Amino acid sequence: MAGSIYERIAHVSGFPAKAFVTCIQNSTYHWHSDYELMIVLGGEVRLFEGPEHQMLRTGDVVLLNSRVVHGYRSNDPNNLCLFVQFSERVFEELLDERMTFRFYLNSASGVYPPKNGYDPIVVAACKLGYYMRQTSPSAAYKAASSFFGLLAELLDNVVHDIRRAPLSAGKEPEDELAARVSDFISANCSSQTLAEDITREFGLNEKSIYRCLKNALGATQKELTDIARIERSKLLLRHTSMSILDIAQECGFISEATFYRTFKKETGITPKEFRDGGLSLPTGFEVQGYLNYDSMDADVRLARLAGLA
Amino acid sequence: MEDTRNRRLRRAEQIVKRMTLEQKVGLMSGKYSLEKLLEDYREGMHYNFSPYGASGCEELGVPGLRFCDGPRGVTCGSGMSTCFPVPAMRGASFDEELEEEIGRAIGKEARAYGTNLFGGVCVNVPYHPGWGRSQETYGEDSFAIGKLGAALVRGVQSEHVIACVKHFALNSIESSRFHVNIGCSERTLREVFLPHFKDCVDAGAMAVMTAYNSFNGVLCGHNRHLVTDILKGEWGFAGFALSDFAFGIKDTVEAANAGLDLEMCNTWHYGSKLVQAVRDGLVDSSQIDDSALRIASAAILVEEEYNSSGKNYTEKVAGCREHRLLALRSAQEGIVLLKNEKNTLPFKKSARKIAILGRLAIEANMGDTGSSCVFPARVVTIFDGISEMLPEAEIAFYDGGNLDHARLLAHGSDLCVIVAGLDHTDEGESVGSPDNKIGGGDRVNGLGLRKEEVDLINAAGAENPNNAVVLIGGGVILASDWIGSVSSALMAFYPGQEGGTAITQVLFGEINPSGKLPFAIPEKESDLPAIDWYALEQWYGYYHGYAKLDKDGVAPLFPFGFGLSYTRFSYSDPKFFVWEGLARAECTVTNTGSREGSEVVQMYAGFKNSSIDRPAKLLRGFDRISLSPGESKRVKISCPLEKLMHYNEESQSFELEHTDLQLFIGSSCAEKDLMSGVLRLS
Numbered sequence: 001m002a003g004s005i006y007e008r009i010a011h012v013s014g015f016p017a018k019a020f021v022t023c024i025q026n027s028t029y030h031w032h033s034d035y036e037l038m039i040v041l042g043g044e045v046r047l048f049e050g051p052e053h054q055m056l057r058t059g060d061v062v063l064l065n066s067r068v069v070h071g072y073r074s075n076d077p078n079n080l081c082l083f084v085q086f087s088e089r090v091f092e093e094l095l096d097e098r099m100t101f102r103f104y105l106n107s108a109s110g111v112y113p114p115k116n117g118y119d120p121i122v123v124a125a126c127k128l129g130y131y132m133r134q135t136s137p138s139a140a141y142k143a144a145s146s147f148f149g150l151l152a153e154l155l156d157n158v159v160h161d162i163r164r165a166p167l168s169a170g171k172e173p174e175d176e177l178a179a180r181v182s183d184f185i186s187a188n189c190s191s192q193t194l195a196e197d198i199t200r201e202f203g204l205n206e207k208s209i210y211r212c213l214k215n216a217l218g219a220t221q222k223e224l225t226d227i228a229r230i231e232r233s234k235l236l237l238r239h240t241s242m243s244i245l246d247i248a249q250e251c252g253f254i255s256e257a258t259f260y261r262t263f264k265k266e267t268g269i270t271p272k273e274f275r276d277g278g279l280s281l282p283t284g285f286e287v288q289g290y291l292n293y294d295s296m297d298a299d300v301r302l303a304r305l306a307g308l309a
Numbered sequence: 310m311e312d313t314r315n316r317r318l319r320r321a322e323q324i325v326k327r328m329t330l331e332q333k334v335g336l337m338s339g340k341y342s343l344e345k346l347l348e349d350y351r352e353g354m355h356y357n358f359s360p361y362g363a364s365g366c367e368e369l370g371v372p373g374l375r376f377c378d379g380p381r382g383v384t385c386g387s388g389m390s391t392c393f394p395v396p397a398m399r400g401a402s403f404d405e406e407l408e409e410e411i412g413r414a415i416g417k418e419a420r421a422y423g424t425n426l427f428g429g430v431c432v433n434v435p436y437h438p439g440w441g442r443s444q445e446t447y448g449e450d451s452f453a454i455g456k457l458g459a460a461l462v463r464g465v466q467s468e469h470v471i472a473c474v475k476h477f478a479l480n481s482i483e484s485s486r487f488h489v490n491i492g493c494s495e496r497t498l499r500e501v502f503l504p505h506f507k508d509c510v511d512a513g514a515m516a517v518m519t520a521y522n523s524f525n526g527v528l529c530g531h532n533r534h535l536v537t538d539i540l541k542g543e544w545g546f547a548g549f550a551l552s553d554f555a556f557g558i559k560d561t562v563e564a565a566n567a568g569l570d571l572e573m574c575n576t577w578h579y580g581s582k583l584v585q586a587v588r589d590g591l592v593d594s595s596q597i598d599d600s601a602l603r604i605a606s607a608a609i610l611v612e613e614e615y616n617s618s619g620k621n622y623t624e625k626v627a628g629c630r631e632h633r634l635l636a637l638r639s640a641q642e643g644i645v646l647l648k649n650e651k652n653t654l655p656f657k658k659s660a661r662k663i664a665i666l667g668r669l670a671i672e673a674n675m676g677d678t679g680s681s682c683v684f685p686a687r688v689v690t691i692f693d694g695i696s697e698m699l700p701e702a703e704i705a706f707y708d709g710g711n712l713d714h715a716r717l718l719a720h721g722s723d724l725c726v727i728v729a730g731l732d733h734t735d736e737g738e739s740v741g742s743p744d745n746k747i748g749g750g751d752r753v754n755g756l757g758l759r760k761e762e763v764d765l766i767n768a769a770g771a772e773n774p775n776n777a778v779v780l781i782g783g784g785v786i787l788a789s790d791w792i793g794s795v796s797s798a799l800m801a802f803y804p805g806q807e808g809g810t811a812i813t814q815v816l817f818g819e820i821n822p823s824g825k826l827p828f829a830i831p832e833k834e835s836d837l838p839a840i841d842w843y844a845l846e847q848w849y850g851y852y853h854g855y856a857k858l859d860k861d862g863v864a865p866l867f868p869f870g871f872g873l874s875y876t877r878f879s880y881s882d883p884k885f886f887v888w889e890g891l892a893r894a895e896c897t898v899t900n901t902g903s904r905e906g907s908e909v910v911q912m913y914a915g916f917k918n919s920s921i922d923r924p925a926k927l928l929r930g931f932d933r934i935s936l937s938p939g940e941s942k943r944v945k946i947s948c949p950l951e952k953l954m955h956y957n958e959e960s961q962s963f964e965l966e967h968t969d970l971q972l973f974i975g976s977s978c979a980e981k982d983l984m985s986g987v988l989r990l991s
């Protein structure tokens with residue numbers, strides 16, 4: 001489940017963006033040097049962006065800037081999201097290599113609504129998502145057209161500024177360190193000596209780790225550990241026949257009772273209900289934490305939002 | 310040296326004597342057709358990408374003329390020339406030596422493109438500062454324009470390039486320039502709108518370009534009073550007069566008889582039509598002989614001087630390091646510090662978070678994109694300048710469209726720079742995009758900032774007191790509606806290709822600002838002379854600029870000659886007297902502050918005691934000095950008594966009044982910044 005915290009986004013060769021539809025289960029904190037525009041096509045998903053988090057509902061659109069540490073979680077098995085990821089290089093004609101655009105687009109928080117509203121952005125992005133999934137000879141051109149329309153829309157109507165980072169960044173930015181700690185927690189959540197492991201791994205005392213996680217992610221080590229353990233337990237519950245007690249131990253919970261309590265708090269149901277199908281969980285993974293979904297449903301939703309249906 | 314010159318002139322005379330009428334008339338026209346111009350544009354080449362050829366007679370050895378434009382550099386080529394600050398900024402430096410050096414650099418670059426005629430000495434007095442091309446001249450004051458224009462002429466011609474002074478005369482409306490008839494009294498013409506042209510002619514300018522507009526009912530290109538009576542007659546101008554391009558003359562006979570020597574930039578009214586007019590007896594052949602000799606002399610002189618000088622400027626000199634450093638120095642000297650409450654400036658370089666607001670901060674904004682557009686290899690924007698000086702700082706730039714976001718950035722930063730003002734869409738020869746020019750480029754919408762920028766300054770200024778406004782533009786920008794919201798402000802004009810560096814150096818204290826306003830900034834536009842930018846008839850009154858404000862008893866927001874420094878200067882021991890035909894003012898200037906600085910000391914003559922209506926004061930001298938902390942210098946400024954004369958329309962001559970005049974010396978044209986004394990001429 002834990003992926004690399006620096007997520008490399010492979011673009012289809014020759015096309016400057018990647019667009020895909022997926023169902024979110026859990027995506028741990030990570031960052032990448034691409035912009036990520038996300039539209040909720042159905043259901044609801046919680047977005048974690050640094051210390052902020054908020055619920056995104058059907059129709060919401062957010063743009064995450066490059067290098068921003070973020071993650072998603074959802075307990076809604078019916079959620080469906082469109083992701084459009086594109087490189088900073090799409091703006092290389094406009095900016096030099098040390099400059100980046102930072103956009104302010106989040107329909108859930110409502111910060112600085114775009115000049116022409118959210119619709120033109122949603123339409124352009126959904127057209128892109130729709131055409132990327134088509135195979136007709138013209139689809140790629142239509143997708144490209146939609147993508148460049150989307151970029152123009154961002155530049156014209158979405159509040160954005162230009163950032164220039166200090167030349168010698170010196171020490172690692174706090175949020176990137178926090179993402180690495182979060183990743184380490186996910187990978188080693190079963191360990192009974194996790195706290196010590198972390199201080200040893202990162203060469204920082206517990207207080208520093210605490211401050212870093214709290215500042216950058218707004219979470220404590222315990223909260224991140226609980227989430228990671230629950231996510232791991234979900235996999236074991238779904239894909240193995242291990243006993244619930246064994247799973248609790250395997251995931252680093254000190255007792256079955258603690259496991260039950262934590263699981264219920266995070267998901268709203270018990271481990272047993274989950275195993276029995278209380279949360280329908282599709283199998284297979286496309287990208288870390290992004291699950292498969294009903295393909296037809298995606299096309300219908302995209303077409304509708306894009307005004308093509 | 311003089312012998313060689315005379316020998317060349319004699320040879321020109323002999324050549325012209327041997328010429329047929331057709332050959333002589335052949336010297337009198339440009340050779341760059343409208344079709345060729347249009348073809349250039351179609352092929353994506355900008356105005357004057359290649360030199361515009363004119364005149365010449367190969368078979369008899371009269372070199373052709375090859376025209377390039379200016380004035381902020383040489384307009385030929387692409388990605389090579391040095392783009393200097395606009396003359397309005399060079400006017401603010403009040404530095405004749407520097408202007409002459411810029412002239413030499415321009416002369417070299419003009420030669421590098423193979424040209425020998427530089428059309429970029431623009432010395433029009435803007436009657437109203439809203440003139441779209443105010444940026445191309447040295448401010449509002451005739452005396453200062455004359456001094457700096459003459460310096461540019463000397464510099465350019467020292468590199469064997471003919472300096473062409475323009476636009477003769479009274480061209481300070483762009484919107485209706487092809488149609489407007491400017492009227493003014495003979496006295497106004499002589500005292501306000503011509504002396505600076507004469508200064509350039511006296512400096513040896515070999516060419517003068519007539520204006521598009523009419524003067525007192527006659528097109529300037531047909532205006533015998535201006536071209537023959539005054540320029541060639543009274544002033545003894547030995548060079549040639551050329552028309553502004555394409556629409557500068559409209560009639561063969563009228564232009565030729567007015568003394569217009571060279572039709573530019575192609576042959577429309579001259580050529581065979583002029584030959585015919587001479588044959589028909591409509592134009593006297595002596596007129597043709599005179600024109601041909603003037604043109605041939607100038608061409609032979611500069612070409613032979615250049616060829617025998619041993620100089621051979623190649624494209625390597627265009628935009629070379631030395632010239633870029635000169636452009637930088639010019640920008641450093643021309644920035645005017647208007648306000649600096651609580652010594653907000655200079656900013657500390659230790660700033661970690663910097664907010665830069667305003668769209669112009671990232672624009673490569675060098676001014677008009679019309680005939681003065683220069684194409685350098687690179688332009689340092691303000692954003693670039695700050696980024697380069699402070700590589701360790703975290704910089705956020707925002708255009709300012711959303712005031713909440715602007716406030717947030719201003720609030721969260723150690724310091725906030727707000728860049729506001731104008732670009733080529735606001736003022737110029739014509740405004741609009743380079744591909745889609747619409748109408749004239751006067752500031753018909755007023756002299757203030759755009760409302761969005763006023764709102765931005767007021768919003769961000771209130772959020773972070775550690776702020777500075779950087780004003781960009783070619784002339785007067787009104788400030789009453791925002792200046793109270795900010796801690797500091799500086800006028801940076803169009804500072805040329807190195808402007809971002811110079812501005813940053815001033816903001817962060819590497820350079821102590823020393824520029825002075827070459828115009829008054831009034832509180833409100835209604836304090837200025839009335840003007841109709843679209844008029845077919847416009848009267849120019851005797852008073853404009855600071856002289857008008859003085860006359861009307863209206864205090865400006867910032868007076869002419871005003872500019873702050875990071876150090877302080879004290880003035881003492883003034884002395885005023887006449888000696889050897891010069892009006893003289895002296896005083897001691899001391900740097901009483903804690904850092905080195907430069908000051909432009911100004912001398913004004915006052916005419917309150919005059920028996921006729923004359924300005925309360927007029928600039929009649931200036932000197933730029935540098936002082937270390939604690940250092941004192943005795944500054945001596947003088948001007949010839951002729952510069953104190955007024956024009957008597959009855960006697961049709963300049964006269965000196967034998968009465969007591971006032972002389973002033975000080976740091977700006979405001980009374981409180983001046984020491985005064987009496988100059989006894991009785």
